[in-house]
Amino acid sequence: MVDQAETLRRTPLSRDRILRAAVALADAAGIESLSMRNLAQDLGVAPMALYKHVSNKDELLDAMIDLVVAEIDPPAPGAGWKQSVRGRILSARQALRRHPWAPLAVESRNMATPGLLAYLDSVVGTLRAGGFSADLAHHVMHAMGSRVLGFSQELFDTARDTGRSGAAADQPSADMPPEMAARFPHLAEIARAAAHDDGSVVGPGCDDQFEFEFALDLLLDGVERLHRQGWTSAHRPG
Amino acid sequence: MVDQAETLRRTPLSRDRILRAAVALADAAGIESLSMRNLAQDLGVAPMALYKHVSNKDELLDAMIDLVVAEIDPPAPGAGWKQSVRGRILSARQALRRHPWAPLAVESRNMATPGLLAYLDSVVGTLRAGGFSADLAHHVMHAMGSRVLGFSQELFDTARDTGRSGAAADQPSADMPPEMAARFPHLAEIARAAAHDDGSVVGPGCDDQFEFEFALDLLLDGVERLHRQGWTSAHRPG
DNA sequence: ACGATAGGTGTACGCCGTACACCCGTCAAG
DNA sequence: CTTGACGGGTGTACGGCGTACACCTATCGT
Numbered sequence: 001m002v003d004q005a006e007t008l009r010r011t012p013l014s015r016d017r018i019l020r021a022a023v024a025l026a027d028a029a030g031i032e033s034l035s036m037r038n039l040a041q042d043l044g045v046a047p048m049a050l051y052k053h054v055s056n057k058d059e060l061l062d063a064m065i066d067l068v069v070a071e072i073d074p075p076a077p078g079a080g081w082k083q084s085v086r087g088r089i090l091s092a093r094q095a096l097r098r099h100p101w102a103p104l105a106v107e108s109r110n111m112a113t114p115g116l117l118a119y120l121d122s123v124v125g126t127l128r129a130g131g132f133s134a135d136l137a138h139h140v141m142h143a144m145g146s147r148v149l150g151f152s153q154e155l156f157d158t159a160r161d162t163g164r165s166g167a168a169a170d171q172p173s174a175d176m177p178p179e180m181a182a183r184f185p186h187l188a189e190i191a192r193a194a195a196h197d198d199g200s201v202v203g204p205g206c207d208d209q210f211e212f213e214f215a216l217d218l219l220l221d222g223v224e225r226l227h228r229q230g231w232t233s234a235h236r237p238g
Numbered sequence: 239m240v241d242q243a244e245t246l247r248r249t250p251l252s253r254d255r256i257l258r259a260a261v262a263l264a265d266a267a268g269i270e271s272l273s274m275r276n277l278a279q280d281l282g283v284a285p286m287a288l289y290k291h292v293s294n295k296d297e298l299l300d301a302m303i304d305l306v307v308a309e310i311d312p313p314a315p316g317a318g319w320k321q322s323v324r325g326r327i328l329s330a331r332q333a334l335r336r337h338p339w340a341p342l343a344v345e346s347r348n349m350a351t352p353g354l355l356a357y358l359d360s361v362v363g364t365l366r367a368g369g370f371s372a373d374l375a376h377h378v379m380h381a382m383g384s385r386v387l388g389f390s391q392e393l394f395d396t397a398r399d400t401g402r403s404g405a406a407a408d409q410p411s412a413d414m415p416p417e418m419a420a421r422f423p424h425l426a427e428i429a430r431a432a433a434h435d436d437g438s439v440v441g442p443g444c445d446d447q448f449e450f451e452f453a454l455d456l457l458l459d460g461v462e463r464l465h466r467q468g469w470t471s472a473h474r475p476g
Numbered sequence: 477a478c479g480a481t482a483g484g485t486g487t488a489c490g491c492c493g494t495a496c497a498c499c500c501g502t503c504a505a506g
Numbered sequence: 507c508t509t510g511a512c513g514g515g516t517g518t519a520c521g522g523c524g525t526a527c528a529c530c531t532a533t534c535g536t
Contacts (some may be wrong), residue, residue, distance in 0.1 A: 012269060013484080030453055035523065036523085038431050043269060045485095046485050047524090048486080049483075052483050057524065057525090061422060074241075095389070110398050110399055117425065118422065120393075120422075121424045122424075122429075124424035124425060134427050134430070135431050137431075138311070138428035138431050138432050139449065142392065142449040143449070143453035145390070145453070146391055146392065147391070152383070153383040153391050154383045155344070155358075155384045155386070156349070160345070160348050164348075169267075178352070182357070183352075183359075184355050186360075186362035187362060189362075189377035190362055190373075191377065193376050203288065206380065211381070214379065214380065214381055217377075218381055218457060218460040219460070222460045225455070226456075231514075235332045238276070250514085251515080273491080273492065274493065274494080275491085283516095284517075286517080287514075287516075295493065316501080322482090383532050
């Protein structure tokens with residue numbers, strides 16, 4: 001036992017081992033717990049040892065992001081652009097379910113990593129192969145924005161809390177306290193509608209997956225319509 | 239002069255004065271510079287003095303968010319639901335242009351403040367008044383997500399950097415270094431398209447406002463179509 | 477045999493939020 | 507007029523963070 005721990009401790013550090021431990025730590029305890037000190041402790045090593053393999057925390061985060069992006073499925077071979085893009089975005093969403101800290105990491109960096117650029121390039125390629133003009137493809141990529149990476153884009157995202165602190169924060173119950181229902185009657189009404197919607201008052205307030213696909217399909221259907229109409233950038237003529 | 243400074247320093251602290259100074263500091267220097275110590279210094283006061291008026295930094299952020307939300311225009315009286323919602327979202331976006339730190343604050347809190355709930359309630363009310371079922375209104379609010387507050391939802395948001403550090407980070411030039419163009423040909427292509435798009439190679443790479451309205455209209459048009467079709471939740475029948 | 481070098485360590489600095497004890501001016505009650 | 511409570515500003519200190527820097531040591535090519 002002690003030998004094993006000792007052996008583990010003496011296993012030489014490597015960039016790869018650090019990245020794996022970092023992802024595991026962020027998965028388990030949230031990105032708030034991912035400090036260089038905590039990470040070093042998990043690896044049985046002094047904090048400053050990490051800096052021999054990683055130049056700083058930002059670079060570590062970049063590498064972690066690339067690991068997550070690499071989990072996104074490749075495009076389905078036979079499918080058209082719509083099914084292909086839809087499938088990849090849903091796959092990206094699954095990857096984020098495994099690594100709920102990833103959106104926070106991406107937003108905190110606000111920089112493109114190589115793996116991320118490769119993914120975006122591939123999605124654009126799918127659109128172009130589907131007959132989109134470069135112009136339309138460009139605007140479509142902007143319109144999808146972070147959703148192309150599977151981000152929920154919800155205003156209040158329980159997954160974000162999970163990514164932050166690892167713990168599963170309890171979702172706000174579908175029925176709100178009465179004084180709130182009085183102040184915000186319309187919100188109370190749609191909350192009630194959502195509760196009835198999935199058949200049980202005690203069930204999950206909203207079906208995240210349904211909401212995500214609803215929004216995604218709204219967007220993709222709109223894009224398809226523009227594409228079929230041969231949309232072209234009409235702004236700033238000349 | 240010194241008298242005036244002295245007077246200012248002796249002006250009694252108040253929650254209101256603190257909030258105003260906090261917003262001003264975040265506007266000018268980015269939310270990263272909004273520390274209790276910096277804020278106290280701006281007010282000519284000891285850091286701990288703030289805690290007599292604000293219970294902690296999170297509560298301060300909540301109050302700041304409500305100030306920004308309060309800047310969103312009320313709904314235009316005569317307009318239909320679509321113009322009304324569109325107008326408010328564009329107004330929200332203008333508020334965010336004045337306070338680029340606000341999205342980061344909202345995301346960091348991930349909690350609804352009273353002012354924010356009131357705004358959302360009002361938007362839902364507009365939809366309901368436009369004939370939307372509670373069911374559809376609910377899903378539409380999810381589909382819009384943070385966009386209803388004017389968030390750009392871009393993957394790489396230069397405004398986010400501005401909100402973080404106050405400085406205007408230089409936008410990645412429309413033409414990428416050649417080795418990148420080789421690795422990501424499709425991205426290079428749409429970047430070129432965007433550059434030609436607005437007529438000048440040296441002009442702004444992308445027109446943020448255009449991209450925002452493009453995405454917003456894509457969404458609103460789709461929503462209008464669903465509404466006219468009398469869409470109803472078809473998932474989980476029974 | 478030996479010097480360079482890669483890799484792990486320990487210490488320290490300057491930030492952060494904030495708990496806690498303190499202190500003083502004002503003002504109401506006796 | 508005295509006194510005591512209390513609202514509000516201060517100073518110190520704690521534990522956390524990222525990381526610069528000097529140091530030590532084991533390995534390896536010459």
